[in-house]
Amino acid sequence: MPRKILKPDQLDFQPRPTYPYSPGTRGGNMVYTAGQVAWGSDGNIVGVGDIEAQTRQTLSNLEAVLKEGGASWDDVLKCNVYLKDMKDFQRMNAIFAEIFPDHPPARTTVETPMAEETMLIEIEAVAYIGD
Numbered sequence: 001m002p003r004k005i006l007k008p009d010q011l012d013f014q015p016r017p018t019y020p021y022s023p024g025t026r027g028g029n030m031v032y033t034a035g036q037v038a039w040g041s042d043g044n045i046v047g048v049g050d051i052e053a054q055t056r057q058t059l060s061n062l063e064a065v066l067k068e069g070g071a072s073w074d075d076v077l078k079c080n081v082y083l084k085d086m087k088d089f090q091r092m093n094a095i096f097a098e099i100f101p102d103h104p105p106a107r108t109t110v111e112t113p114m115a116e117e118t119m120l121i122e123i124e125a126v127a128y129i130g131d
Contacts, residue, residue: 003027008064011039024065029129031069035082035122036061037114045118051088054120055095062123071127073099081109082122092121 006024024033038054039061040046047053066072081096083089089109097104105125114122 004069006031006033006065006068008068010041010064011061023061024069026069031066031071031075031125031127031129033062033065033125033127035080035124036065037119037122045116048118049120051091051120052095055092058121058123059095059099062125066125066127069127069129071129074103075127075129076100076105076125077128078106078126079108080124081107082112082114083109084111084114084120086111088120 004026005022006026008023011023022034023036024031026032036058038046038057040057045054046057063073066076079096081092083092092109096107114120
C-alpha cells in the first residue's frame with residue numbers, strides 16, 4: 001500500500017496551518033499521527049487554561065486521524081504526550097485512562113514548551129492495524 005495522507009474533516013478548519021504538515025499518514029498496516037492539540041472546529045484552542053478540556057479535545061482530534069487511517073484506540077501501540085506543565089500530569093492521566101482502561105499503549109510523557117501560549121497539551125500516536 002502506498003503512503004496515504006490522512007486529513008480528517010474534523011481537522012479541516014480555518015485558518016489552515018501554513019507550514020508543511022499532515023495530521024497523519026498511513027503506510028501499509030501502520031498509522032502515524034502528527035502531534036494533535038486542542039484545536040476546535042473553528043480553528044481556536046478549546047478549553048484555554050483547562051487541561052481536562054484540552055486533553056479531551058486533543059484525544060478527539062487524535063481519534064479522528066486514527067479513524068481516517070482505519071485504526072482505533074485498540075490499535076494504538078505508542079503515544080507521546082507533551083505537557084506544557086508537568087503539574088497537569090495527574091489530571092491528563094485520568095482522562096487518558098478513560099480511553100485506555102485495560103490495555104494502555106506504551107507512552108512517554110514529557111514537559112515542553114508549546115507552539116502557542118494557550119496550548120497545554122499535544123499528543124501523537126502510532127498504531128498497527130492487524131491483518
